[in-house]
Amino acid sequence: DGGITQSPKYLFRKEGQNVTLxxxxxxxxxxxxxxxxxxxxxxxxxxxxQIVNDFQKGDIAEGYSVSRxxxxxxxxxxxxxQKNPTAFYLCASSTSRGGPYEQYFGPGTRLTVT
Amino acid sequence: QKEVEQNSGPxxxxxxxxxxxxxxxxxxxxxxxxxxxxxxxKSPELIMSIYSNGDKEDGRFTAQLNKASQYVSLLIRDSQxxxxxxxxxxxxxxxxxxxxxxxxxxxxxx
Numbered sequence: 611d612g613g614i615t616q617s618p619k620y621l622f623r624k625e626g627q628n629v630t631l632x633x634x635x636x637x638x639x640x641x642x643x644x645x646x647x648x649x650x651x652x653x654x655x656x657x658x659x660q661i662v663n664d665f666q667k668g669d670i671a672e673g674y675s676v677s678r679x680x681x682x683x684x685x686x687x688x689x690x691x692q693k694n695p696t697a698f699y700l701c702a703s704s705t706s707r708g709g710p711y712e713q714y715f716g717p718g719t720r721l722t723v724t
Numbered sequence: 725q726k727e728v729e730q731n732s733g734p735x736x737x738x739x740x741x742x743x744x745x746x747x748x749x750x751x752x753x754x755x756x757x758x759x760x761x762x763x764x765x766k767s768p769e770l771i772m773s774i775y776s777n778g779d780k781e782d783g784r785f786t787a788q789l790n791k792a793s794q795y796v797s798l799l800i801r802d803s804q805x806x807x808x809x810x811x812x813x814x815x816x817x818x819x820x821x822x823x824x825x826x827x828x829x830x831x832x833x834x
Binding site: 643645651652653655658700710711712713714715716717718 | 756758766767768769770773775812814816821822823824825826827
């Protein structure tokens with residue numbers, strides 16, 4: 611089955627610790643994205659990558675880092691510099707050349723930092 | 725002004741009625757428009773995409789696009805309780821990068 615996987619589904623960390631969220635896709639999509647969603651809010655773009663070894667900051671990149679060493683994988687690290695890391699994190703992928711640019715989402719990781 | 729704005733909810737309709745969800749966008753160069761459905765606690769699921777002016781129908785769902793008015797809507801006919809969810813409008817403004825609205829929460833009452 612083609613799709614996007616994120617792990618783990620729930621993640622608990624102590625304040626001051628870095629944590630890495632996994633995102634893998636087998637849809638052969640060039641572009642991948644990370645969003646953050648807070649309760650009752652829309653999606654806010656953290657980082658996106660349209661090609662391997664290249665990525666751009668989204669609207670709320672501070673306190674986060676990413677890498678894109680493989681087409682299939684786009685891990686997100688939430689660093690201790692992120693002031694309010696508790697949120698629902700969503701990874702998505704899409705084509706990036708010629709459209710149609712429909713984004714497909716993974717199941718999400720719910721991060722709680724105490 | 726937000727890049728993508730959706731009518732504020734929540735929206736409540738009786739079962740069997742038509743639910744109308746609206747979205748406006750600011751970038752006139754936008755080419756691709758999407759509607760996602762998100763159930764509580766779940767990730768968004770793509771339900772409709774539209775690229776040219778007019779209507780696009782898929783089962784009980786109809787997407788409508790008017791680029792001159794910078795307006796896109798989603799109509800859900802014969803609404804069912806299972807349609808109760810938050811609906812997100814997304815607009816593709818830069819090849820591959822979409823901007824999402826804050827969503828409209830729909831409740832269909834039996």
